Amino acid sequence: MAAKLLANGRRPTSAREYGPMLALALITPFVMLLFGGFLYPVGALLWGSIFVPEATLANYARILHEPLFLLVLWRTFEIAFVVTALALLLGYPVALAMARVSGRSALLIAACVLIPLWTSVLVRSYAWIVLLQRNGLVNNALIETGLTDAPLRLLYTQGAVIAAMTQVLLPFMILPIYSVVRNIPDDLVRAARNLGAGSFQAFVRVTLPLSFPGVSAGVLITFILSLGFYITPALLGGPSTLMMSTLIGQQTTELLDWPFAGALATTLLFATLLLVIVFRRALALNKGFELG
């Protein structure tokens, strides 16, 4: 960098780069949008949680002192953890298969992963209601196979929220792992096999460690998205499955307690940001993840 500096202390203006004034002008509309639609509103919410009606941390103390809210906080992390673990368990084999097979099977697997990703979360959560309701597909199957006599109450349970969230978030786990596994050269596995490793040993000693960047990216994205998920727990959960997000929704739409909702939102926001900042290296490694 220093070598590039000219005598007068300025870097050479290359036509390959847009000058600072032009660059600033180009990004201004975006900065305005980000400020008006994101930074200012979120800032106002945080401000309100501390300074409205007067400066106090009572709203935050309430989260820590009322057992119900601590329980919700705990449950949010618990559900996010279980969903992430399930998604990893189900997603890893799919990512591996997607990277290893070719031709038609590869297209089929890709379609099965991408079609859910492209479909609205609201539609998929609704589909889960239809599947899990009293006379839904799952209950009918359970009765027909004789596993149960009467329809079970599946909706509005923690299990329903976890199953649906796992399905909704699974592509976010599969794609980062796939993009890393795909780039592991076949030669490495072959070399391990030639040196006497069984297929299981070759997987554990070669493929698994090399896929770690994809796994950590997938785990992180899934966990972060689970923490703040609203639509699915709002539709499939009940009062006994309140998460941070649905509690925020309840405080604003039903109880109109904005300062407290702000404190809850701030807690959720900082938990998310903390994860992102601590693990940003893992997130940055995740190149194959472009669809959001």
Added chain:
Amino acid sequence: MANADLVLAEQAAREKRPLAINAATLLASVAIGLILLFLLLPTLIVIPMSLGTSAYIEFPPHGLTLRWYEAYFTDPDWMAATWFSFRIAVATTGSATIIGTLAAVSLVRGRLPGRELLRALALAPLIVPHIVIAVALYLVFAPLGLTGSFYGFVIAHSMLAVPYVVITVSAALQRFDPNLELAALNCGATRLQAFLHIVLPNIRPGVAAGAVFAFLASFDEATVAFFISGVEGKTITRKMFEDIDFNLTPLIAAVATVLTVVSLVLMSTIEIARQRSGQGRLG
């Protein structure tokens, strides 16, 4: 172990291996098939559900009918919500694509102070929980009369959609050779001419992909729409969200199918275009 033993053992292992692998492969294929079913079933089941004749959702449907689609397309409330969502999505596509493309050019090619911070901020709306953004927007929009308003939605959805445009256009710009633009400038073109005639045609696939993502980010968006909709101005997702609890007819399944078809058609177009242009890359 003697050498001969080793050879024998290896032979035995080699003979046994194909059978063992076949059984394992079969088991793995079945397991993966079941996981794929778990992924796909809840996504596509709304389609057969929407065609059932019964007034309650049932599976498998006893008879086939299009009456729920007819009910949807003739209901003034549903049509108003659909039209509202569509107008918002089109306006969002326009504004997010323009704002996002300019921002991507600036971030990739510009000599910008604080570039890393801006880059991180550009992706923030993807990571910050939508419930936080939704509640915050409601708090600020309500006193300004921007709830249930077309312009309020376009601001909110553009903000949510811009990161997708920035990502796709940045990727396209990084593949673009700046020397081509330099050549145009040396031949006497202005910055604007060089951008419009040289840069833009080359990054068009990235801009188009960003535009499609922006449309869907708005059209399918439900969390923010739930909070900033009004009694009059409500989107199709908000109406669906509030009707799910009490409307048990397959009408909701028909609406869900319409949303799914719009998403799948648009996204497949982009994916096919990407495969054709040789940048084929899943996800």
